[in-house]
Amino acid sequence: MNNPGSHTEILPHLFRQEHAKMTAVLCRHFGLKHVEIAEDIASDTFLKASEHWAIHGTPGNPIAWLYTVAKNKAKDYFKKLSVFETKVKNNPEKKNIHYEFEFEYNDQLIADSQLAMIFAVCNPANSSKSQICLALQILCGFSVEEIANAFLTKAETIKKRLQRARTNLRNDKFQIRSLSEAAIVSRLSTVLKTLYLVFNEGYFSKTSDQHVRKELCSEAIRLGMVLTDNALTDTPQVNALLALMCYQSSRLEARAGDNGEIVLFDEQDREKWDKSLIQRGNWYLINATSGDEISAYHLEAGIAYWHTVTSDAKWQHILQLYNQLIVIDYTPIVALNRVFAFAKVYGRKKAVVEAEKLELTGNGHYHGLLGYLYSESDTKKAIAHYEQAIQLTRSKKERQVLAELISRCAAGYAQ
Incomplete structure (x- = not known):
């Protein structure tokens, strides 16, 4: 004892x-x-x-x-x-x-049971939000209060969401005694999407005043590693997602200042980047190339890899990867990130034309990007877009960053 x-x-x-x-x-x-x-x-x-x-x-x-x-x-x-x-x-x-x-x-039974439970919880009958809530509660051990805090939602709302999701879980005919290849094929994309969403909620929280929630990132990686421990689920897509999460997690310590404020990528202290996580990401990315498949996770992992490289030549590679990603998995954030990479390669003036083609006028990130693109050529427009971004952004931390960028523009304008 x-x-x-x-x-x-x-x-x-x-x-x-x-x-x-x-x-x-x-x-x-x-x-x-x-x-x-x-x-x-x-x-x-x-x-x-x-x-x-x-x-x-x-x-x-x-x-x-x-x-x-x-x-x-x-x-x-x-x-x-x-x-x-x-x-x-x-x-x-x-x-x-x-x-x-x-x-x-024994260890093997525990690992097999947990793997099967991941597939059981990721029930396509539940919405993405419900899947994340259920995963956080059953797979990660989060309390209702912790989940409510993560989603900036009342505990009662989370309880109702979990009750509905649990009813679907109980009514499902899914068997966790053995995990068949058919079950893996039918649900793997849902499992990976759930882990991806859990990680993103931790890496760039849209629902909490905390910009970064490290515990969500670590849980997503832990569950991803459970998948790689089984031959049936150790697939190129799984390894690509783990590579992406490792690369992104390597910068967690550098993404927040001493008072929790957001530190922009170009201003991060690279000495705070976790080199061991970058190396682990490299290992998973190599494993991800074992097949012929190129998924969105492969492309995002490749983009995240190039962000760990210091050479300015990386932006050509990043833009090429975004050009591929936007074809197979278009989202507004992918389109906006592609324009940012375009600006790094071809300059901000040409990137303004690319950005305005998107017409995402109700998106705060769209106006934040235009603020950045105009900041060198038209300070008035830059400030106007930053102010519009503040109006459309719920995150307190993001509003603080945008206010700081307005101050910088105003100081430059005054000079």
Whole structure:
């Protein structure tokens, strides 16, 4: 045993790391219809750990202790359920039902269960927002309050969204006991999209006053790595997405100042970039080239890679990748980012023409880009676009950056 107080340090970490895995293992044996029971058993296990370890100290193998307790709690629950069905309710149809009390919880089973749970949670019947909420709660262990804070939404709204999503999850015929190739083919794109959205919400939050939410980024990467640990899901697309997330995450420390303010890319301290994450991104990107497929994740990973390079010649490569990306996966943000790269290659004056073709007048990023493009040639127009961007931007952090850019333009105009 360790000292009695050490549990206060290890238990929160274990909860975040093991609660979702434990829920997945329990659901593997008892089915998704019992997902709430599985979560309750997992939560009760950690509650017992907090009480027991406070008195007796942390066990030598805390993870094994937790899974043993969870297994015993599951066994007790289903014994009581069996007694209730056969004796109290006197339901003859239930008399021959025998629940599987004994099960193993080795590393391979936990990994397989968690992988299958990822595919179960990413149910195409749910909206993107619902999938993210469900993933954060079931796969990442976030509370309703944490999810509500992440989406800048009332807890009650999140509860209703989760209730609807959970109903679809329980009604789904998806089996997590084994993950078939057919299940992977049918849901992999939804799984990757969900992880992509979770990461983006962490990397560039649209719903929180926090510009960066590192815990969401790390959870998306962790779940992506679960996919690469299985031969069936270790695909080029998965590796491309992981490469993208590693490259982007390498700059997290540099993207915020001491007071949480946004630091623009050109002003970031490159010494704060995480070189090990860049190297890991390189490794995943190499793995992503094992097939003939070029997905949007491949192109975005390539763009993110070139952003780690210091040479100005990188912008030619970035523009070429955006030219490909905009064809296969057009979004307003992709179009705007392409124009920014165009400006780096051909100059801001020509880029203004490209930008105005988009006519995204109701988009704050569109006006922010035009403010940047006009800042060298027409300060009045630049300020007007920055002011329009402020009106269209919900993020407090982004409004602060835009206000600073207006101040810089005004100072230059005054001179």
